[in-house]
Amino acid sequence: MPTKSEIKLVSWDVDGTLYSLPGMMWQLTLMLAGEIAKGRGLAALKELNMLRRYRARFDAARCIGGALSPNRAAADQARFQDLARRWYGPAIRKVGPRAHV
Numbered sequence: 001m002p003t004k005s006e007i008k009l010v011s012w013d014v015d016g017t018l019y020s021l022p023g024m025m026w027q028l029t030l031m032l033a034g035e036i037a038k039g040r041g042l043a044a045l046k047e048l049n050m051l052r053r054y055r056a057r058f059d060a061a062r063c064i065g066g067a068l069s070p071n072r073a074a075a076d077q078a079r080f081q082d083l084a085r086r087w088y089g090p091a092i093r094k095v096g097p098r099a100h101v
Contacts, residue, residue: 017098018097018098019092019095019096019097019098020095020098023095024088024091024092024095027090027091027092027094027095028048028087028088028091031044031087031090031091032044032045032048047083047086047087048087050079050080050083051080051083051084051087051088054076054080
């Protein structure tokens with residue numbers, strides 16, 4: 001068991017626990033299609049790719065028990081939070097909570 005000073009990253013991950021992850025992904029697909037129809041396809045794909053890369057860094061840190069660069073994490077966090085609000089928030093609201101949770 002690590003000591004408190006050895007802990008570099010603490011993460012709680014509720015993806016797919018409180019809402020349907022496949023349902024959320026479907027909603028993201030529909031939202032992306034809407035952005036493409038509005039002529040914002042390339043910009044939307046770039047935003048979704050940034051979200052995917054950011055989450056992949058956290059997933060990798062979880063798997064190996066490593067640490068994220070504090071400077072890079074801080075620099076990306078505000079952008080990630082903005083994109084998560086704009087993409088994940090509406091998608092999860094449309095899916096709603098899972099039944100029988």
